[in-house]
Amino acid sequence: MIKVGVLGARGRVGVEVCRAVEAAEDLELVAAVDKDDSLDALAKAEVVVDFTHPDVVMANLEWCIGRGIHTVVGTTGFDAARLDTVRGWLARNPGTNALIAPNFGIAAVLMMHFAQQAARHFESVEIVELHHPNKADAPSGTARRTAELVARARREAGLGASPDATTTQLDGARGATVDGVHVHAVRLGGLIAHQEVLLGGEGETLTIRHDTMSRASFTPGVLLGVRRVPGLDGLTVGLESLLDL
Numbered sequence: 001m002i003k004v005g006v007l008g009a010r011g012r013v014g015v016e017v018c019r020a021v022e023a024a025e026d027l028e029l030v031a032a033v034d035k036d037d038s039l040d041a042l043a044k045a046e047v048v049v050d051f052t053h054p055d056v057v058m059a060n061l062e063w064c065i066g067r068g069i070h071t072v073v074g075t076t077g078f079d080a081a082r083l084d085t086v087r088g089w090l091a092r093n094p095g096t097n098a099l100i101a102p103n104f105g106i107a108a109v110l111m112m113h114f115a116q117q118a119a120r121h122f123e124s125v126e127i128v129e130l131h132h133p134n135k136a137d138a139p140s141g142t143a144r145r146t147a148e149l150v151a152r153a154r155r156e157a158g159l160g161a162s163p164d165a166t167t168t169q170l171d172g173a174r175g176a177t178v179d180g181v182h183v184h185a186v187r188l189g190g191l192i193a194h195q196e197v198l199l200g201g202e203g204e205t206l207t208i209r210h211d212t213m214s215r216a217s218f219t220p221g222v223l224l225g226v227r228r229v230p231g232l233d234g235l236t237v238g239l240e241s242l243l244d245l
């Protein structure tokens with residue numbers, strides 16, 4: 001039995017994670033912690049899962065890693081500087097590991113993988129992410145990561161910037177750019193989490209679309225992370241390295 005703690009346990013995803021951990025025969029939910037609860041309840045956990053908020057996740061991670069607790073992190077907001085900080089904490093606590101993934105949905109991971117594969121074959125690429133209006137961050141962690149993976153694939157293929165003759169625009173009309181890739185964020189009631197990667201070339205386009213229909217979709221990936229994180233080495237970013245892609 002792996003002893004599991006959940007941070008953000010009363011949140012939209014945290015509730016699903018607690019339910020999935022309790023239903024798994026090889027996992028034991030030893031702590032369900034949310035805002036204003038003491039972190040001390042997590043001390044008995046071997047692995048802590050964090051689905052909280054970009055503003056608090058770093059403090060949570062520092063607390064867990066400092067106590068030798070492995071972490072599986074779904075909370076978004078990680079840039080290169082934050083990842084370096086986490087690597088530093090892990091280096092000072094050898095034998096403690098962290099898995100940080102912007103999306104634990106298996107189909108979402110495949111969508112990112114396919115976008116990365118396709119990117120080198122098209123002169124143009126843009127990303128549209130669509131989420132529920134209660135989401136804290138924009139663009140989404142998934143869109144940021146997709147843009148980084150796509151940009152890397154384009155660089156490796158020797159592609160330059162996507163063609164764009166725009167000289168006149170309202171602020172924001174072309175979205176944000178992540179690693180040179182335009183990313184557009186929609187917030188709309190009725191949605192959960194969705195993303196399209198639009199690729200365009202000579203006389204044809206390819207659209208790779210992912211739709212989240214239920215937040216339970218994140219739990220198989222989270223449980224995979226919980227089972228595997230004790231055997232990882234320091235920091236792992238993205239669920240893809242745990243899948244046989």
Ligand SMILES: NC(=O)C1=CN([C@@H]2O[C@H](COP(=O)(O)OP(=O)(O)OC[C@H]3O[C@@H](n4cnc5c(N)ncnc54)[C@H](OP(=O)(O)O)[C@@H]3O)[C@@H](O)[C@H]2O)C=CC1
Nearest residue numbers: 008010011012013034035051052056074075076102103104
């Ligand atoms: N990687 C992935 O697969 C996915 C990642 N996400 C990400 O996960 C995060 C959470 O998303 P979601 O569940 O929708 O958000 P919610 O706001 O529904 O849940 C977050 C929960 O964490 C609580 N919380 C806030 N601060 C703390 C704290 N310091 N300690 C413990 N709990 C705290 C919140 O309390 P309160 O409401 O009172 O502030 C809330 O109950 C976001 O960053 C989101 O982007 C979401 C879906 C999938």
Ligand SMILES: O=C(O)C1=N[C@H](C(=O)O)C[C@H](O)C1
Nearest residue numbers: 076102103135140141142193
């Ligand atoms: O906040 C959400 O809902 C989601 N957040 C993650 C992200 O920012 O990519 C994953 C998924 O898109 C749902």
